[in-house]
Amino acid sequence: MNKFMTTFSMTYLKKVTSRSFMITTLILMLAVIALSNMDRIVDFFDHSEDEVTAVAGAPDLQDAFITTYHQTDKQMKLKKVDLAAGKKGIEDDTYKQLVEIKAHEGQLNATIYSKDSADIEPVQTTLSAVQSSRVAQTLDLTPAELKLLTAPAQVDEKIIGGQNNQVDDNEKFVNIAVVYIGLFLIFLVSVNYASQIATEIAMEKSSRVIEMIVTSVSPVNHMMAKIAAIIAVALTQILAVALTIIASIYIFDLNEVLKSFDITFGPGTIRIIIYTLIFLLLGLLMNVSISAIIGALTNRVEDIAQAVMPITFINLAAFYIAIFNLSTPDNMLVKVTSYIPFFTPIVMLLRTLSSHITDFELNIGIVICILTIILSLLLAARIYKGSVFSYGKGLINNFRQALSMK
Numbered sequence: 557m558n559k560f561m562t563t564f565s566m567t568y569l570k571k572v573t574s575r576s577f578m579i580t581t582l583i584l585m586l587a588v589i590a591l592s593n594m595d596r597i598v599d600f601f602d603h604s605e606d607e608v609t610a611v612a613g614a615p616d617l618q619d620a621f622i623t624t625y626h627q628t629d630k631q632m633k634l635k636k637v638d639l640a641a642g643k644k645g646i647e648d649d650t651y652k653q654l655v656e657i658k659a660h661e662g663q664l665n666a667t668i669y670s671k672d673s674a675d676i677e678p679v680q681t682t683l684s685a686v687q688s689s690r691v692a693q694t695l696d697l698t699p700a701e702l703k704l705l706t707a708p709a710q711v712d713e714k715i716i717g718g719q720n721n722q723v724d725d726n727e728k729f730v731n732i733a734v735v736y737i738g739l740f741l742i743f744l745v746s747v748n749y750a751s752q753i754a755t756e757i758a759m760e761k762s763s764r765v766i767e768m769i770v771t772s773v774s775p776v777n778h779m780m781a782k783i784a785a786i787i788a789v790a791l792t793q794i795l796a797v798a799l800t801i802i803a804s805i806y807i808f809d810l811n812e813v814l815k816s817f818d819i820t821f822g823p824g825t826i827r828i829i830i831y832t833l834i835f836l837l838l839g840l841l842m843n844v845s846i847s848a849i850i851g852a853l854t855n856r857v858e859d860i861a862q863a864v865m866p867i868t869f870i871n872l873a874a875f876y877i878a879i880f881n882l883s884t885p886d887n888m889l890v891k892v893t894s895y896i897p898f899f900t901p902i903v904m905l906l907r908t909l910s911s912h913i914t915d916f917e918l919n920i921g922i923v924i925c926i927l928t929i930i931l932s933l934l935l936a937a938r939i940y941k942g943s944v945f946s947y948g949k950g951l952i953n954n955f956r957q958a959l960s961m962k
Contacts, residue, residue: 839901
């Protein structure tokens with residue numbers, strides 16, 4: 557155990573004190589802090605709240621338009637002006653736009669003056685509401701009758717023969733966003749640290765340092781310590797980012813920022829976050845254990861990039877399958893590939909968006925990942941033990957020699 561901890565601590569400290577690790581972690585933490593202050597950053601660059609829209613026309617039309625507009629957008633600054641003053645204000649950049657309202661034979665119409673392209677839709681919607689109200693008055697309709705006249709038809713949805721696990725649109729959007737971020741995390745973390753463990757092992761082998769190490773430490777013990785150290789480094793980086801998120805919630809009122817964007821976390825979202833963390837850890841373990849085998853079979857550090865390319869392609873394929881099927885997590889391609897071991901961590905996470913999948917199916921994916929990790933670690937130990945003194949050319953030749961050695 558002492559020898560294991562010695563190798564573990566040396567590898568861990570070397571990685572966490574490296575310049576690349578510290579810079580990457582710092583960038584991720586700063587990104588979280590920046591997102592936590594997104595409202596302040598937007599306010600700093602966006603001066604739209606200082607912009608004023610001038611309204612010209614008959615006094616009664618001006619009052620009706622402003623009152624109706626503020627029912628849907630209370631932040632918009634509207635000012636009553638005459639047409640000449642409004643046009644001059646546009647030229648002087650005093651006003652963002654000028655809305656001139658006219659009434660002709662009971663029909664309202666508006667002309668928008670601005671230096672840039674104007675947003676016509678809110679003006680048109682407001683003017684339509686004002687016109688409906690004026691028509692209702694001429695027909696002597698009560699406000700209740702007018703509301704009933706303009707109310708949209710109600711459409712309800714009921715699921716027959718399904719699990720009825722439907723979520724509202726807001727929570728569905730948040731769930732997709734969480735899965736989207738989780739897919740990127742699993743892909744980037746897995747590929748990054750898989751490459752690191754392969755490089756670490758190949759570097760010791762190519763420099764012949766491993767020949768001196770195995771005189772005092774068993775090859776299997778040494779390799780497991782390396783794998784554990786790389787996993788610990790990855791978890792340290794993830795923990796640093798997680799602590800930054802927690803700190804941002806309390807220091808920068810991240811909850812308020814999320815609420816301002818109408819982002820709320822329901823039970824389904826919490827469930828997806830938990831599965832994201834599980835598949836992130838399993839994907840990391842799976843890729844690191846396989847990459848350890850590749851590192852043991854590679855004699856030169858220069859060949860590592862080419863040697864780990866199949867793993868990168870597998871992760872890339874799984875990632876693209878998930879990304880291109882975000883809106884269709886129940887199609888046959890997703891279902892089949894979610895049970896293929898090296899696709900499972902990424903593709904099975906996508907299936908958490910489905911309202912038809914059960915926790916039992918997700919747990920099958922977890923079991924597949926665990927079994928794959930155990931088999932990979934056993935094979936890695938066997939290969940590493942037999943390849944310490946193997947310096948043949950080609951991965952296949954080294955693989956055969958490693959298995960043949962006792």
